Amino acid sequence: MKKMLLMLCVILIFPGSAQALELSGYYEGQVTGWKFGDRLNWQAINRLRLDLESDLGSNASLAGNLVAMTYDGLVQFNLLDFLPESAVRELETWLGPAVWDSFNYSFNATQITLDNAFVSWYAGPFSFRLGRQQLPWGTGYAWNPTDVFNVKDLLEPTYEKPGRDALKAEWGFGEAGGITLVFLPGATWQDSTRAVRGKMHVSGFDLSLSVIDEAYTTVDIFNPNPEQRETRRIFGGDFVGQVWEWGVWAEGAWLDGPGEEESWQFVLGTDNTFSWQTSLLVEYFHDSAGSERASDYSLAAWLDLVQGVRKTLGQDYVMLTVSHPVTALWTATISLVMNMNDQSLVAVPQVVYNFSDNLDITLSGNIFTGSADSEFGALQATNGYLRLKAYF
Amino acid sequence: MKTTKYISMLILTIACFAGTGWQSALAKTGESEDLTVKQILEKVDEAEAAPSSQGRMTQVITTTGGQERTLEMISYTKDGTDKQLMRYIGPARVKGESILMLNDGDDIWYYSPRTDRARKIASHAKKKKVMGSDFTYEDMGSGNMASKYEGNLIGQAKIDKKICYHLELTPTPEGPSYAKIQIWVDQETFLTVRVDYWEKGTKPYKRLLLSDIEVIDGRPTPMKYVMKNLREHSETRMEIKEIKYNVDLPDKLFTERNLKRR
Structure with missing residues (x-):
């Protein structure tokens, strides 16, 4: 990392060597107030993203970005605070009161990460990209059943995600057709994730089919070796287009793997913008592996959820987002995500003000409601934050 | 003097056809050529859409x-x-x-x-609205006028010393979302010089003005586009800095x- 920063300094000091190098990025500062029961805690986050881009001749380029983050205030959590009491009691029965120590989580006070760094090259209809890179996959907005590369934040689905180390090859044809091959190397071929996706543009619709062999990690704290590598095959498909003037999309995946039952997930979505500029987006998500009732949520499922191994607990979810540009500079949005099985809900109100050409100010929050054993009800971490984002 | 005579003739011609449903059909050009609204729009497409x-x-x-x-x-x-x-x-x-x-x-x-x-x-x-501007995506990619609009010739008017066709147009099924538009087309160059946009009601809610014509690579080109939102009193000024x-x-x-x- 030090070498990388030194190289940056050299490039900046000797502009002759940086003729083709473009620097950009942003600073993001955020102050969050968290309400845990009767407690109010504060957390401050500073995030600096530095993007670098350079042409390597007419048919190749280099791009990447570093992210430096600092945390202050509330930097230590215990993940068990986000589990219902019944699940914590069950855990204590198995592992004793010392179990709490196993679930302490703290943010490093300072983190520097290489989010993306890749070389792209092009040869006619073919393109190749090697390195840590973004791998967008699927047409869903809040949920992507076919996307094994990214973990979306349900409360902020469009927020950027860290890149993945991969080799990607694409063969493009037509206006929006193509075949994409992705290889994420693991220790062995079996332990690597491989994906292929074919895409076509037909009658105004973008359609695609994909097959993914995913290598992934499961966590079982009751096992002497809690982390296990597993593989599974996923068959997926998606489309995006419009019916009358409503945008419509769907994405589905059939998941098959050793040691688990076959399951399937799908997303259906629609959106519209009305003449008074208000936008409406509705998305429905179904996961056949989810539970129909809160009482059926297993301890293992809860642990997977708080550790980010699984995305949801229930079978059926709906998201509703309404957004309106109050003026050219103010945009107000409200999103509601509901677990239809346990009737719990999270509301995300947000106001964004464009203070100047390169400065956005966001006031937002997450309000969790539901019974104590429900998915969003157990996550009693209602919070509000103020975020500044200054681009350069 | 000639212009005045020409305008009088045109008004007379339109008045003759008024009420017969023919007023949408014909117009006079400087070359004394009868043009339908569709032909005017085709000439607008020809003038404004470069290869x-x-x-x-x-x-x-x-x-x-x-x-x-x-x-x-x-x-x-x-x-x-x-x-x-x-x-x-x-x-x-x-x-x-x-x-x-x-x-x-x-x-x-x-x-x-x-x-x-x-x-x-x-x-x-x-x-x-594109990036918060007063232009929408359909304003930016307005597309082929002759296939996206149909309508009537209201008459002619003078804008910035240019004699213009004044047309009232409604979108075809493939056309944009506006309820109707009125456009003013320079009779000499067939460039649009003004567009008024209606959603509903009796008043337009947006107005586009095109000006600062320069001849680039042999094509007369408006270098300045001003879109005024008459309801919100905002404005977006688009200027072409370079074009080939x-x-x-x-x-x-x-x-x-x-x-x-x-």
């Missing part, structure tokens, strides 16, 4: 409160308005974001460089995969 172009432009948005925001973009067009690509080059907040419009604006993809995602967006999004016509642009430039190229 190909490459340009750099700025958009200055003036909000209701008088604050200004400036956007800068490069644009490429091919086959008239059939293929259009816009890439924002400033400010840093939107740099790299791109919009690809194909098939006369019927297919639109939006690309975000930070997520490297190119997503097809539905036609309703054409009603959205008849440039050799490969088809692969206008593909979804090219959006991701960097």
Whole structure:
């Protein structure tokens, strides 16, 4: 990392060597107030993203970005605070009161990460990209059943995600057709994730089919070796287009793997913008592996959820987002995500003000409601934050 | 004197056809040639849609409160308005974001460089203001006028010393979302000089004024576009800083995969 920063300094000091190098990025500062029961805690986050881009001749380029983050205030959590009491009691029965120590989580006070760094090259209809890179996959907005590369934040689905180390090859044809091959190397071929996706543009619709062999990690704290590598095959498909003037999309995946039952997930979505500029987006998500009732949520499922191994607990979810540009500079949005099985809900109100050409100010929050054993009800971490984002 | 006579003749001609339903059919040009509304719109398409172009432009948005925001973009067009690509080059907040419009604006993809995602967006999004400006996606990729509008010739009017056809047009089923528009077309160059947009009601809610005509590569080109939102009292001023016509642009430039190229 030090070498990388030194190289940056050299490039900046000797502009002759940086003729083709473009620097950009942003600073993001955020102050969050968290309400845990009767407690109010504060957390401050500073995030600096530095993007670098350079042409390597007419048919190749280099791009990447570093992210430096600092945390202050509330930097230590215990993940068990986000589990219902019944699940914590069950855990204590198995592992004793010392179990709490196993679930302490703290943010490093300072983190520097290489989010993306890749070389792209092009040869006619073919393109190749090697390195840590973004791998967008699927047409869903809040949920992507076919996307094994990214973990979306349900409360902020469009927020950027860290890149993945991969080799990607694409063969493009037509206006929006193509075949994409992705290889994420693991220790062995079996332990690597491989994906292929074919895409076509037909009658105004973008359609695609994909097959993914995913290598992934499961966590079982009751096992002497809690982390296990597993593989599974996923068959997926998606489309995006419009019916009358409503945008419509769907994405589905059939998941098959050793040691688990076959399951399937799908997303259906629609959106519209009305003449008074208000936008409406509705998305429905179904996961056949989810539970129909809160009482059926297993301890293992809860642990997977708080550790980010699984995305949801229930079978059926709906998201509703309404957004309106109050003026050219103010945009107000409200999103509601509901677990239809346990009737719990999270509301995300947000106001964004464009203070100047390169400065956005966001006031937002997450309000969790539901019974104590429900998915969003157990996550009693209602919070509000103020975020500044200054681009350069 | 000749002009006055010509206007009188034209008004007389329109008056003769008024009430017969024929007023939409015919108009007089400086060459004493009878033109239907469709023919006028075809000539507008011919005058305004170059075989190909490459340009750099700025958009200055003036909000209701008088604050200004400036956007800068490069644009490429091919086959008239059939293929259009816009890439924002400033400010840093939107740099790299791109919009690809194909098939006369019927297919639109939006690309975000930070997520490297190119997503097809539905036609309703054409009603959205582009980056908070007073231009919507359908204003930017207005497409082929002759196929997207039909209507009547109201008469003629003088705008900035130019004698113009004054037309009232309603969108065809393939056309944009406006209830109707009125346009003023310079009879000499067949360039649009003003457009009023209606949603509903008796007053227009937006007005586009095109001016500062310069001849670039043999084509008269309006270098300044001002879109006024008459309801919100905001304004967006778009200025062409550089433009070249008849440039050799490969088809692969206008593909979804090219959006991701960097």
